[in-house]
Amino acid sequence: MGARDAKSVVVLAHPSPDLYGSDRMLIESVRALAPDWRVLVTLPAGGPLSAALAEAGAEIVILPVPVLRKAYMSPLGLVRLAFAATRALPAAWRLLRRERAAVLYVNTVTIPLWLVAARLARVPALCHVHEAEDGVPRPVRAALSLPLRLARTLVVNSRASAAALGGAGRRGQVIYNGVDEPGRVTEPRAEPGPPARIALVGRLSPRKGSDVAVRAAGLLRERGYDTSLTLVGDIFPGYEWFEAELREAASGEVVFAGFRPSVWESFAEADIAIVPSRVEPFGNVAVEAMLAGRPVVASATQGLVEIVTDGENGVLVRPDDPAALADGIARLLDDWNGALAMAKRARADAARRFGKDRYHRELREAVRSLAAPAHALTRTQSR
Numbered sequence: 001m002g003a004r005d006a007k008s009v010v011v012l013a014h015p016s017p018d019l020y021g022s023d024r025m026l027i028e029s030v031r032a033l034a035p036d037w038r039v040l041v042t043l044p045a046g047g048p049l050s051a052a053l054a055e056a057g058a059e060i061v062i063l064p065v066p067v068l069r070k071a072y073m074s075p076l077g078l079v080r081l082a083f084a085a086t087r088a089l090p091a092a093w094r095l096l097r098r099e100r101a102a103v104l105y106v107n108t109v110t111i112p113l114w115l116v117a118a119r120l121a122r123v124p125a126l127c128h129v130h131e132a133e134d135g136v137p138r139p140v141r142a143a144l145s146l147p148l149r150l151a152r153t154l155v156v157n158s159r160a161s162a163a164a165l166g167g168a169g170r171r172g173q174v175i176y177n178g179v180d181e182p183g184r185v186t187e188p189r190a191e192p193g194p195p196a197r198i199a200l201v202g203r204l205s206p207r208k209g210s211d212v213a214v215r216a217a218g219l220l221r222e223r224g225y226d227t228s229l230t231l232v233g234d235i236f237p238g239y240e241w242f243e244a245e246l247r248e249a250a251s252g253e254v255v256f257a258g259f260r261p262s263v264w265e266s267f268a269e270a271d272i273a274i275v276p277s278r279v280e281p282f283g284n285v286a287v288e289a290m291l292a293g294r295p296v297v298a299s300a301t302q303g304l305v306e307i308v309t310d311g312e313n314g315v316l317v318r319p320d321d322p323a324a325l326a327d328g329i330a331r332l333l334d335d336w337n338g339a340l341a342m343a344k345r346a347r348a349d350a351a352r353r354f355g356k357d358r359y360h361r362e363l364r365e366a367v368r369s370l371a372a373p374a375h376a377l378t379r380t381q382s383r
Helices: 021-033 048-056 075-099 113-121 138-150 159-164 166-171 210-222 240-249 263-269 284-291 302-306 322-334 336-353 356-382
Strands: 009-013 038-043 058-062 101-106 125-129 153-156 196-201 227-232 254-256 272-275 296-299 315-317
Touching: 009 021, 009 075, 021 038, 021 048, 021 284, 021 356, 038 048, 038 075, 048 058, 075 101, 075 113, 101 113, 101 356, 113 125, 113 138, 125 138, 125 356, 138 166, 153 159, 153 166, 153 356, 159 166, 159 302, 196 210, 196 263, 196 284, 210 227, 210 240, 210 322, 227 263, 240 254, 263 284, 272 284, 272 322, 284 296, 284 336, 296 322, 315 322, 322 336
Parallel strands: 009 038, 009 101, 038 058, 101 125, 125 153, 196 227, 196 272, 227 254, 272 296, 296 315
Antiparallel strands: none
């Protein structure tokens, strides 16, 4: 029997081929599981995530399934969703049966079809929730959490994510994301500028507060602070209008850098990292900025308040408030020695609380406990 056949199979289902927060966490999940299981990851299309997953030890299968997006939230959209699900469900079921999956690991609530496929194939499912949609209407939240009843194990990436699920979240196990440290840390500059370089790493989207950052940058310049803002990231398809609005509102001191596969280069170039999200279930980028040794200004919302303690390891400001964000940045610039000391504390704190080894250990145990009954049943039936 070859090594490929000797290991039980864990199938990981993911909705995106990109390389943003939950996508990067999938890489760490693969690294956690690959030593003990044969890991097969399904993606809807090829993309930059594929190579990173393969390097981490996964096999890749391209299998498009419908992803819950706002585009489906209309009568016509629901018809399209039902049609796409009807086509995709048999293929998902066949994959689980063909591979004799010991566990299905669904890496988001936005692809509930996989949970249905797991129930039909009699494969125990774990759903890893990275969302915290507490701002949407209650019926929508109920609809999003309903398929979670099909998951035997529920993992959430923050207490905020658990709370947003309502009753369903009470059975969720909180496993904070594990973030890999940079290979080399570029020490921050002794003086921030001129100009002081501010970086926002993440998708260009209303959820990430890109517009709040652009307006705050304008306010800082009006107050006499010599600053520049770099936006690192792209839009989701269909949000071209938002990028157009950002560019119209931005001055010449705002740089649209586009997507970069590594966050460390962006933080190495920056003096200050900002995370002005309106919605942020966890906030990988805040942890990454801390590990890069950069002072952080973040919105006091959802999972970010579980990462950042104001004045201790960063600055918290009111969300959706450009003036408050500008105040938070100015607070660091006005006491740069204090900002550097805080960044040093934050780096040690992030490594202790959000290290990848701790994440690997906790996630591996969650999957192992789910797979154990299936293994026991298989051994009994083979006797």
